Structure formats: C-alpha cells, structure tokens
Amino acid sequence: QQPVQSPQAVILREGEDAVINCSSSKALYSVHWYRQKHGEAPVFLMILLKGGEQKGHDKISASFNEKKQQSSLYLTASQLSYSGTYFCGANQAGTALIFGKGTTLSVSS
Amino acid sequence: DTAVSQTPKYLVTQMGNDKSIKCEQNLGHDTMYWYKQDSKKFLKIMFSYNNKELIINETVPNRFSPKSPDKAHLNLHINSLELGDSAVYFCASSPTGVAPTTxxxxxxxxxxxxxxx
Incomplete structure (x- = not known):
C-alpha cells in the first residue's frame, strides 16, 4: 500500500528549511528516501531502520517513528542543488519498495 | 562504467506495436526490478527478479513480459502497445534480495x- 507524502510541493529560497513527511498505514520495516532531478533517475539518500533512528546526509537528515509508521525528511539551509522530487519508499512485508507520490522541492536564489 | 544501464533511452512507437527494453547491471547484484513512472511521477513497482526467478508481479497486464536470462540482465517486452503505456520505465537492482529482509x-x-x- 502506497505511503502518503506531504506536502506535494515546497518552494524555498536558498538557506530556508523544509520538512517532508511520509506516513504508512501498513507496518514498515524501514523507510527509504530518494531524490530525483528532472530527467534523471532517482538517487538514494538514506535508509531509516526500525529503532526510531535519525540519519544524516550533509544537511539533510531524517527520522523514523515506527510506532506511528511515519518518517520525516529535514532539509536544513537549503541549497539550489536540493531542488528535485523527493520520494519516500516504504519497506513493507512481501513486496518490493513502494514509493509515495513524491514531493517537489524548488529552491531559488 | 555505468552500474545499471538501460537501452534504449528513448522509444517512440505506434499503438499496437511490440517493443523491448533491455537492462544490464554490472554490480554483481542478485535482484533486479522494473518500475514504471507515469506523467505524474508516480513510481510503481512492476516486477522483481531474484537470481533469474520471478519474485514479484504487481498486477501488470499480460502484455508485459519480463525475462531474465541471467542475474545481470532483466529485459521487458511489451506486446500490443497502448497509449497508456507511455511512461518512463526504470530498471533497478539491489545487492542480495527483496525487501524487507535486506x-x-x-x-x-x-x-x-x-x-x-
């Protein structure tokens, strides 16, 4: 079952912060985050495993609340290079990674 | 060297035709996938193969037939193409297996x- 992402779109100026949320109605083993730039393939950012851990990748970090089946991606002091569509991937039992509908992030100078 | 390579990059064809897309990975991975991304950017799993064996078939029309001659290759053949098949098709791979175990x-x-x- 497809996870739900919010918001659908975010518009930022350089240096601003953003949060992208992902929630699932099914139990999750883990959550993946990917970023896709226009005309390119999705690129892996990070995996959040059970245990409520947080991970970081440069100024991008994420958390996973397994009780609520929710994950959030935090983009701090955004840069132009952060622009793209962010997908969360739900790692559920018995299937391959199922992606949310994506959140389009636009960062301008 | 490209890790996961697909050919062709662009494919323009008429309704009713049959076409194939090829995928090869040189990462030594055991599992390969086909995802379809529609015009709204929705990335949907179609198939997954693990060591040439079909693992996942996500209610895809029978017109779509994947084939894995070996674990480094996963091809997608589409018969009787329809307008709704227009999309970007992504091949992917992962090291050992299908979620959630890995x-x-x-x-x-x-x-x-x-x-x-």
Missing amino acids: NEKLFFGSGTQLSVL
Missing part, C-alpha cells in the same frame, strides 16, 4: 522514456 538501497538505471502514438 533493507538495501536500490540502484536505478537512467530510464527509458516510452512514447506510444
């Missing part, structure tokens, strides 16, 4: 943009 990241190919006229 929690491994996916490595995507650059995609094949299929346009059915």
